[in-house]
Amino acid sequence: MIDLLLLILLAAAFAVALRYVHACDTLTAAQGSEHIQ
């Protein structure tokens, strides 16, 4: 039972990490080649 709970936690953590990849990609793609200056 505890194993299952921990594995769900682990899956959730990786789901967040995959979402993080998507968010970073979206963030940079939306900015395009915008320069700071």
Add this chain to the structure above:
Amino acid sequence: MTWQGWLQIMLFAAIIVALVKPLGWYIERVVNGEGTWVQRRLTPIEHALYRLAGVDPAREQIWPAYAVSLLVFNLVGILALYTILRLQALLPLNPDAQATVAPDLALNTAVSFTTNTSWQAYGGETTLSYLSQMAGITVQSFLSCAVGIAVAIALIRGFARRTMPTIGNFWVDLTRITLYLLLPVAIPVALFLAWQGVPQTLAAHATAATLDGATQTLARGPVASQDVIKLLSGDGGGFFNANSAHPFENPTAVTGIVEMLLIFLIGAALTNTFGRMVRDQRQGWVLFAAMAALFTIGLATLYGAESAGNPAFAGLGVDQVAGVAQSGGNLEGKEVRFGVGQSSLFATVTTASSDGAVNAMHDSFTPLGGLVLLANMMLDEVIVGGPGSGLFGMLLFALVAVFIAGLMVGRTPEYLGKKITADEMKMTMLALLCVPAMILGAAAVACVLPVGLAGLSNAGPHGFSELLYAFTSAAATNGSAFAGLSVNTPFYNLLLALAMFVGRFMVIVPVLCIAGTLAAKRVVPASAGTLPTGGPQFTGLLVGVIVVVGGLTFLPALVLGPVAEHVAMIAGTTY
């Protein structure tokens, strides 16, 4: 301080400097598939692995595909190690009948070794079977190291390439680094360690009768094969609980220096690989010089503090002066055969890198010594750092440095001919801020919850340092322990696992994103307004940025811990 201590420090530094260039050249050829002597002989194995995994080595990946491949690979790694640990009592190669590892400890350990942290909430000789050590811990040490180097290489490609959408193929990088770099070093050095006296056996623990007639258990096992990769990989997880203070893991004076060299070797050489791949080796030497400057400051401070010892002992008539009989200073928690000199060097090396192997008990260092160990890790472990992670951490700070310089003169910052834009700076900030946020946030939570405070064995600022060290070590993927904190509880196992996860993957993803955006850019020619990044001026700027960013972020926490303890020690109060 003794001349012998400084002599071994200079010998260590000289060997590292001498090896940076040849190994940097070798790594460049390995990752570019340019055919080294080893590569030519092992190519059939490489191609067989690709066929087995269904990988097309000619097909490169854009950065999100590279990142997803990396995450999926690490998820499988965590699950595999977790399964081995949870089933170890039923699996073979368990001659000492080690019990199954508890779920929270198994998850903590699986995350720890997959993220190249090697935080150990267990004693290896009393917890793990030989199968768990070999097929679990050792395998992940190789693979997590290869992952770190692969990310660094992907980022270097980002700087080196021009208008390309891809940053390499994760599976190819992983395979080549493991096959042509890690294994060819690990196998002969493991044999060398075995020759020096490190055990390499599948026999059960031995029992012996002591001179007093008592029975003593002597733990042993396949130590040499794990010892070498624990050091080379920046992983640091010891076969034994005492790690490299144990005479079976570090038996002679020669193994002592070889172990420290192994820890720094790849991380230092990658600066040269970076210079070669961006076709300007001065750029690599600038990064190396910044690492060397920070390392020297830390080591001199730590060695000085440990040599001075505790002023309270003077009133008690305790001799702390170096002489023929002792190396002097603060010897508590240190092996007499290493003395203060090698213990200080090893401790600085292991925290400046992301290794975490120890040959002395960091909890027993003086407050200033402990501060240096904490600071090394808090500076994002860019002082050589872990294989790969140190270089990409240093490159993140280089981006911040050129950004600050650009702001000062009102120009769009450039680094190696690439315009650094809002995209890269956002990702840099994400990567640099998530580790401090995790360290300080988790330490704060543990400080206020009874379940967190229950693990402390010391009061006052020293107790706070123990707690801060644990989360710093985990989030910075170091893995060394200050000790004194009982962490094998569900609370600490899960919170530290989260810290390791965030400290590894939440940094790697934005780093790969930066690699992707940079690789897609064209190179702009240098002009009169371009900040030169190939000389000592940029080294100074880089060191300044690292110290200021690290100092501003962590100074309040350090004041509450080691600084307060140091002031108290001078006033005669110890904890």
